[in-house]
Amino acid sequence: MDTAALTEKVAAKAVPIYIMGKRYEVPEALTIMKAMEYAGYQYIRGCGCRGGVCGACATVYRKAGDYKIYTGLACQTVVEPDMYLAQIPFYPANRATYDFESAEPTPETVFKLYPELFRCVACNACTKVCPMDVEVLDYVSALKRGDLKAAAEISFDCIQCGLCASRCMGEMAQYHIAQLARRLAGGKLAAKAEHLGKMCADIEGGAFADLLGGLKSMSVDELKKVYTEREMEPHMGADEWTPASSHGLA
Amino acid sequence: MPYTPELKELIKAVERTRPERVERKRRGEEIPFLSLDERKERLKFHPDFKEEGRRPLQVGPSKGYAIAHEIADLLEAGSRVDPDRIDLSAPAYTTDVLVIGGGGAGTSAAILAAERGANVILATKLRHGDANTMMAEGGIQAATKGHKDSPYFHYLDVMGGGHFTNVPELVETLVTQAPDAIRWLEHQGVNFTKQADGTLETIHGGGTSRKRMHYAADITGAEIMRTIRDEARNHADRISVLEFSPAVELVLDESGHCAGAVLYNMETEEYFVIRAKAVIMATGGCGRLHIQGFMTTNHYGATADGIVLGYRAGVPVAFLHTVQYHPTGIVFPEQAEGILITEKFRGAGANLVNVEGNQFVNEREPRDVEAASIIKECVHEGKGVPTPTGRLGIWLDSPMIEQLAGEGTVKREFPGKYILYKRFDIDISKEPMLIYPTLHYQNGGLEFRPSGETCVPGLFIAGEVAGGIHGANRLMGNSLLDIIVFGRIAGTSAADYLAAGVSEGKLSLDHVRAYNAEVDAAGVSDGRVAPAIIPNYTDPAVRERQLTAHYVGNVR
Ligand SMILES: Cc1cc2nc3c(=O)[nH]c(=O)nc-3n(C[C@H](O)[C@H](O)[C@H](O)COP(=O)(O)OP(=O)(O)OC[C@H]3O[C@@H](n4cnc5c(N)ncnc54)[C@H](O)[C@@H]3O)c2cc1C
Ligand code: FES
Numbered sequence A: 001m002d003t004a005a006l007t008e009k010v011a012a013k014a015v016p017i018y019i020m021g022k023r024y025e026v027p028e029a030l031t032i033m034k035a036m037e038y039a040g041y042q043y044i045r046g047c048g049c050r051g052g053v054c055g056a057c058a059t060v061y062r063k064a065g066d067y068k069i070y071t072g073l074a075c076q077t078v079v080e081p082d083m084y085l086a087q088i089p090f091y092p093a094n095r096a097t098y099d100f101e102s103a104e105p106t107p108e109t110v111f112k113l114y115p116e117l118f119r120c121v122a123c124n125a126c127t128k129v130c131p132m133d134v135e136v137l138d139y140v141s142a143l144k145r146g147d148l149k150a151a152a153e154i155s156f157d158c159i160q161c162g163l164c165a166s167r168c169m170g171e172m173a174q175y176h177i178a179q180l181a182r183r184l185a186g187g188k189l190a191a192k193a194e195h196l197g198k199m200c201a202d203i204e205g206g207a208f209a210d211l212l213g214g215l216k217s218m219s220v221d222e223l224k225k226v227y228t229e230r231e232m233e234p235h236m237g238a239d240e241w242t243p244a245s246s247h248g249l250a
Numbered sequence B: 001m002p003y004t005p006e007l008k009e010l011i012k013a014v015e016r017t018r019p020e021r022v023e024r025k026r027r028g029e030e031i032p033f034l035s036l037d038e039r040k041e042r043l044k045f046h047p048d049f050k051e052e053g054r055r056p057l058q059v060g061p062s063k064g065y066a067i068a069h070e071i072a073d074l075l076e077a078g079s080r081v082d083p084d085r086i087d088l089s090a091p092a093y094t095t096d097v098l099v100i101g102g103g104g105a106g107t108s109a110a111i112l113a114a115e116r117g118a119n120v121i122l123a124t125k126l127r128h129g130d131a132n133t134m135m136a137e138g139g140i141q142a143a144t145k146g147h148k149d150s151p152y153f154h155y156l157d158v159m160g161g162g163h164f165t166n167v168p169e170l171v172e173t174l175v176t177q178a179p180d181a182i183r184w185l186e187h188q189g190v191n192f193t194k195q196a197d198g199t200l201e202t203i204h205g206g207g208t209s210r211k212r213m214h215y216a217a218d219i220t221g222a223e224i225m226r227t228i229r230d231e232a233r234n235h236a237d238r239i240s241v242l243e244f245s246p247a248v249e250l251v252l253d254e255s256g257h258c259a260g261a262v263l264y265n266m267e268t269e270e271y272f273v274i275r276a277k278a279v280i281m282a283t284g285g286c287g288r289l290h291i292q293g294f295m296t297t298n299h300y301g302a303t304a305d306g307i308v309l310g311y312r313a314g315v316p317v318a319f320l321h322t323v324q325y326h327p328t329g330i331v332f333p334e335q336a337e338g339i340l341i342t343e344k345f346r347g348a349g350a351n352l353v354n355v356e357g358n359q360f361v362n363e364r365e366p367r368d369v370e371a372a373s374i375i376k377e378c379v380h381e382g383k384g385v386p387t388p389t390g391r392l393g394i395w396l397d398s399p400m401i402e403q404l405a406g407e408g409t410v411k412r413e414f415p416g417k418y419i420l421y422k423r424f425d426i427d428i429s430k431e432p433m434l435i436y437p438t439l440h441y442q443n444g445g446l447e448f449r450p451s452g453e454t455c456v457p458g459l460f461i462a463g464e465v466a467g468g469i470h471g472a473n474r475l476m477g478n479s480l481l482d483i484i485v486f487g488r489i490a491g492t493s494a495a496d497y498l499a500a501g502v503s504e505g506k507l508s509l510d511h512v513r514a515y516n517a518e519v520d521a522a523g524v525s526d527g528r529v530a531p532a533i534i535p536n537y538t539d540p541a542v543r544e545r546q547l548t549a550h551y552v553g554n555v556r
Helices: A003-012 A033-040 A109-112 A117-118 A125-131 A136-145 A148-154 A164-167 A174-189 A194-204 A211-218 A222-230 B004-025 B036-043 B067-077 B105-115 B151-160 B168-188 B220-234 B305-312 B365-378 B399-405 B409-413 B415-423 B476-499 B510-522 B540-545
Strands: A012-017 A024-025 A058-065 A070-073 A085-089 B053-057 B066-068 B095-102 B120-123 B239-242 B246-251 B258-265 B270-281 B324-332 B390-395 B433-441 B446-447 B460-461
Touching: A003 B258, A012 A033, A024 A033, A033 B095, A109 A117, A109 A136, A109 A174, A109 A194, A125 A136, A125 A164, A136 A148, A136 A174, A136 B066, A148 A174, A148 B067, A164 B305, A174 B168, A174 B220, A194 B004, A194 B168, A211 B151, B004 B399, B004 B476, B067 B305, B095 B105, B095 B258, B095 B324, B095 B476, B105 B120, B105 B220, B105 B239, B105 B270, B105 B476, B151 B168, B168 B220, B168 B476, B220 B239, B220 B476, B239 B390, B246 B270, B246 B324, B246 B510, B270 B305, B305 B446, B305 B460, B305 B510, B324 B365, B324 B390, B365 B390, B365 B433, B399 B409, B409 B415, B460 B476
Parallel strands: A012 A085, B095 B120, B095 B270, B120 B239, B270 B460
Antiparallel strands: A012 A024, A058 A070, A058 A085, B053 B066, B246 B258, B258 B270, B324 B433, B390 B433
């Protein structure tokens, strides 16, 4: 938002917030991130994508007169009057290094790399604190049962902000374990795409070299003609659709 | 912030025309695509075509080439550091390969170089993975279904999208390596959305003739980024990561080979030197320069640094006169401004409609045509939807998807966006989204070859910082593809370059001195320094009171 618009907003309405205990007046309806910048902070840590996917901006806050701990992403959470906030730009976490090539997609792989998994006391603090509404405890439980696929699915929206690890009674870094599960599930448990292997083989066999050579040597006008005349796969059609002409295919 | 009563009133126009639009969609009736000539006419409404938006460069290898003021400002600027004060004789680190940038291109390059035995330092500005790659949602293209698709059709689509200006050899490499890139990602454990038998789900994207967009729900980029970052971390014996350490100059050796970089520790504010036998530049794009005042989808560190560094070292720039505006960025609620709404919404059937509830463009035109059409509809036809802060937008009718593909589809297929809007009390399975074009992608960049090499020996590049693959306009899904294809190539080429033997000459910043002198002689810098590193969003009134944002004695 440009500053003129911001300034207009201040004129309209400012709300007090407390950044690490210190009071600032900021325009209402800003995100925590924009409010801190407005107040004069220039982020080095604690700001990455600004779009709610990188997990750089985990924030913990309380509200005046309320014992509860709230969490959110600074880039996504709108300021509220009298919020007391601090960002957690970094939280140390244990990550196991492993050789993915030789790793077996079995529960034992996970148990061996992350024995702390079994220190989970099912307190559910992880789920409560998750700004992405991931059912963290559910995937931790799935991992304990050895169900990698379920853990991969349940943890899919995790942005690895680390808030779960910051609250864990068992002191584990749930999100690193979930990452391991997702890779094992995606790379080793899910069926491989057969059509992909076939296409790679065709390309390696040089099936398209002449076709592409032909396109490369065309004048722009010729190329435009071929482009304009190319057949379009219908939008709502099924995957099995085949074009009328097999020209251009392997 | 939920829709205001005024906006809720305007939504009624969308609801009124929805049943009929859904019926048309079901019947497969669409607004016809524009012909090539009509496209040309339409593009006159695109920001790239605003002459006052750019100026010819006065310095450097591409002198005379007109590009956006915001990028020209950085290229026509002096160095952040005085070369005389950098001690090149005592590098803080020495390595085989220095990778600059921890997005998808840099990370895949690092992995491939390490697998070939090179020691790698990956230096990045923010955290590893805080990058545009993390933000990509829609998908990654590749012709993987031989019964209907091939690199031949992919090539045609890429060229057509780029208005036939792309560098053919780069496109050829892109499309022929594409399936292998997908295979590599699948092998690394990326959870692509698949059928039970392993068949990859694929859909259309703007400008595709075949459904070849692969995806991992609506967080394709994040799934790719976190997976390959995890793999890079597994190579900790060979890949060291330096975070919050942007490169601010390249270092050459006396024979003009690239031999490292000067970096900046953003936390301690020290500058330091890394000596390397080869350097891979993978710094991504420029959205945070807010070209022509546009909002942006890009991450915080997208400030075109790599272009500045490479350009000063002698690499020309290509296709930088065009930047891509994604047609659909959030314009309301304002807190989320600029954030991208993936094309997949349109792919899944959502219409774009104006304030009267009417369609005005096919939803699958190439991005520049689509963006130009939206700007035209709002600014020139007066049919935009006014927002409470005086902007204009167009409706993206997401509730249609529920009617076309069944209730619950929006939440299931677009969980990220569903949650984001929910936070503002907007249910996008019931209410449409308000969008406007947003600065998205740097179509052009540093000139390079299919091998990843540049005209400076020892300097390789990959990813959004490069120019030529996409010509004047990139199609959705081809960038995630290019960073993996060319990231892997750059890593391999750099390792091969080392293997062939690199003589290690004396380090030099003479090119920086010469560039500074050229900038001074042209009298264009106005005291500016570059690269920008991060944008400053502080309230100007506050900034005016920040009197010592640089060192005075031992006080900042
Ligand atoms: C919101 C969004 C959605 C997108 N969706 C899609 C999509 O669906 N499909 C698709 O194909 N493409 C998409 N794109 C485009 C695509 O994601 C990017 O073009 C691509 O990921 C760029 O990868 P990269 O590795 O070149 O750059 P990045 O991923 O941006 O990585 C560059 C890295 O370099 C770092 N860096 C910058 N300057 C310096 C410096 N001076 N020193 C050290 N490090 C530095 C940055 O901080 C960053 O970590 C999308 C982009 C955005 C922003
Ligand atoms: S900055 Fe990336 S999640 Fe907030």
